[in-house]
Amino acid sequence: MFPKPIKSYSSKAQLAYKFALPIALFLWLLPLLAIFMTSIRPVSDIATGNVFGVPSSFQLIQNYSEVFAKTDALRYLINTLLIALPTMVLSVGLACLTGYALAVYKFRWALPLFFLFVAGNFVPFQILMLPVVGISVKLEIINTVPGLVMFHAAFQTGFCTLFMRNFIKALPFELIESARLEGVGEFQIFWHLVLPLVKPAIAALCVLIFTFIWNDFFWATVLIQEDSSLPITVGVRTLNGEFVQQWHLISAASLLAATPPVLMFFIMQKHFIAGLTLGATKG
Amino acid sequence: MSTDVTGSNNRFDTSVTQLVIGGVVLALCVYMLIFVINTTMVQEFYGYSRQINARVPTFFIRMGLLLVALASGFFCITGHSYYKRNKLAVAPWLFLAIGLAFFLVYVIVPIFQSISYSFTKWNGLYDINGVWTGEWVGLHNYRVLWEDPNFWTSLKNNLIWLVLFMLAVPIGLFIALFLNQTVTGIRIYKSLFFFPFVISQVVVGLIFSWAYNPEFGLLSEVWGWFFCEMKENIVGNLTRVCSVEPPSILGDAKMATYGIIAAGIWPQIAYCMILYLTGLNNVSSDQIEAGQLDGAKGWKMLWHVVLPQLKPATFIAIVVTVIGALRSFDMIATMTQGGPYGSTNVLAYYMYEQAVGEGVGRYGYGSAIATVLFLIMLVYISYFLWRMYQDEKEGG
Structure with missing residues (x-):
């Protein structure tokens, strides 16, 4: 030590x-x-x-109930949940599939595709901004919660795939091979053999993605102008403009926005840290 | 023998049924999809779909149909004898299909679209027939960029962010070393130290804009302990009289960027700390004992024995810190919005301001700024991928 x-x-x-x-x-x-x-x-x-x-x-x-009474904080909070939870399910679910494909099968495109996911995960948001707005307009989901969910889910799939692929790669490959020799179908292997083994990874990713999406600000400002669909981060910023110099209310609203991820972190601490420190220990 | 034949017969039968069922459902879904898209087009023509409420259900119907179509497609493919013969070659693509398509559409293709926008002059609009209204201007945007003082300020600020943000790595290491002990309650201390990272950057930004407030913020309070005293004024009220007035950090063009960085580095230090804490947990005690036998102590031990073992943690800490520094947007948006006089702009915020800021709408120019930012980031992405590639080669 x-x-x-x-x-x-x-x-x-x-x-x-x-x-x-x-x-x-x-x-x-x-x-x-x-x-x-x-x-x-x-x-x-x-x-x-x-x-x-x-x-x-x-x-x-008094202060906290004043925030709820004077503003739409409650709706902002609900919106954020409506954005974060479906994104979490979609991106983690998709990443289980892609991660499995990239880790288990040895085909020529496995590594290039994996790198594509990793690289896409690191690009600055600004280079995606205008085309993503364009896509959302075309799909007629600009200014709506589903529009934000679609983008977040697609983008976070990159990070989740990076995580899942490395996690599945570390599992003993003999298990899968022996199942194949038994004649078990590919999807059955994934569903009955691999999925139960990656439960810890799924938990870690869920906590991380939930927190990332909860704290997202940029995409919410870009894709949503409608007040009724705003998440809490943007909501709090707007309140900052409304409550000029009323710092007791601004601070109450800020802490309100910060509480759910903090709770999530304390409840799921082990998974959270396991997710964040992925790769920090292996040689 | 006979069971074998019937078995293979059965398998053949199910495959054909599977193909037929899958094919029919697929065709139905595609037909419905086209129908739905056409109907919304009709609706749009009459202006019905202007309301959000009308739009979202169509989106869900489309997505639902798409999903059913995909599922029946998969059902169809797995019923084909070609799939049965080439399972290991086809299966990975089936697993990848949805995730990869999603990622390509929303992340990879937009990169190239943005780069192509950067060679155009466009205000983001289409004319009434849906025809693009922009014009191709070649390298014009980049030439304007070269002469734009705001661009250079932003680039300079990005560099300052990058350099100062790097401090998060050694500070994080220092705190990790401080906390890497086994006393009662240390776990709670560790998680409380990690706290700032979990909080949204918007909230951190708001906390710090309050803390920096020269009238009633945290900083002015601390300032008051040294430079101010409470005095009664003529009317008899207590007022604060300061020998030196507290600085307005966010209002001063020279200090504002540093003020924002100080706020931004707070959660980043927490992140680096947790990376190093995990790393320290896995430092081999054998090597430390060996180092002790060789007489290594303190700094020497840290530098020659411990840090080499923390290399993976350091690598990830540097990568996330660089990305954090270049992505800085939320803090600037909440704390100064690029002001005063554009002095706290970074490329990320300047791009946003130019592209969708009030009354600006320079999509082409904004895309050019985004492209520059992307190219800077690309250096780090390539380095990261190269490192990963080396690891993969070693790992087999």
Whole structure:
């Protein structure tokens, strides 16, 4: 283990480390803490300059319900769910198929196609922007939730394929070969043998894609102008314009937008980190 | 013997039935699809499909028909004797078909479309007959780009982003080393340190625009501890009097970019940290012990023994950081919208502004900017693919 375990140091150093940890964490999360404190104080506190002290009254519930009452925050949240969940199902489902094809079959196009998925995954969004708007207009789904889902699902299929292909490649190939010798059909092998084995990968991808899509801002601004279809990230930005200088409401709305992915992360932490650090350990 | 014959007979029979059923359903679906598309065309002619509510169901009907058509196509193909003889050659394409088509249509083809737009002058419109209204102008957009000071500012800012964002890698490593201990509750500390990455960039942007606010933000508060004091004014109210006024970071053309980068690097550090934490978990203790026997300690140990083992983590950290830096859009859109006076523009935001910004609509010019950004990114993509190719060759 590196660095040396703290237990091997003097008790003084151990104590210092134990004190340093919470202080470092406090400084690291200071902006978040401060915005949380702002979201629970009355507006008068901000005006009088009481920004970081104890709030003169705790208005947690008032402020947050004011956000819901004054704005369409609830609809924005529902829209985001309607965008994130179908995208998650579509892209992970498709990537199971493509990843399986690229990992298991040895054909000439396997590696070039795999690289195509990987490369497409890294291109800047701006180069896709105008043609994607064009496609959405042609399919008559511009300005709608399905329009956003279609693009996100297609784009995230690239990342998911990268992940799935590497995951399936690491499975023991003998399993598949022996199943083939038994005369099991190709799709049966995929469905009954491989799919149960890639469950951890599916879980990791679902959490990641959900978070990515939840936090997407660019595509929502590009593909959606209609207020009734906006997701929460764009919604919060719009609120920022409406609530000029009403920082207690802006901060409450921001934290509202941040909560679901944070919850997702804490519940599915293991899968989340496994997904993000893919490739960070193999030689 | 007889069972064998009937068996093969049966198989032949099912294949033919499969072919017929699949073929009929396929034909039906294609016919219906054409019908639906024609109907929406008719609707559009009369202006019915202007409402979103009317449009979405047609989309779902189309997609549903397409799916049924695909399924029957697959059903058809797998019933054919050619498939049975060449299973291993055909099956991968069946598995790939939908995902690959989807990805090609929405990601790969648009790249080339955008590049071709960049040689045109176009405002994004089609005329009433659906004919494209743009004109071919060759390299004109790139020549204009060359002389556009805003383009150079954006490019320069992109470079600043790229260079400063790289700091996320060593800082992430440093925090990972700090946290790589086994004391009670360390797991919670690790996940709390990772927190900023999970939050949307828009929210991070809003948090920091508040923090930078010179009147009542976090920064002005901290500033106040050093330079300000509360005094009673003539009317008797407490007001803040500062010897040096707190800076308005986002309002100052010189500082704004750095302010946004400082906000953007926060989640990026968290990402690098988690990469290194996972890497450190897998550092072999044998080699560290061997290093200790050779008298390596502290920095030397880190540099000669640990870092070489963290190479994959470093590689991925650099790749995601470069991509993060070049993709910076959300932060700029929320914090400054490219201002003040375009000083915080980056290529990603400038392209958006030129193409779909209010009253601009220069699709051709925007595409030229996007193409430049794409070419920069292509350098990194090629490098990444080359590295992957090397790994694949080694892995067999």
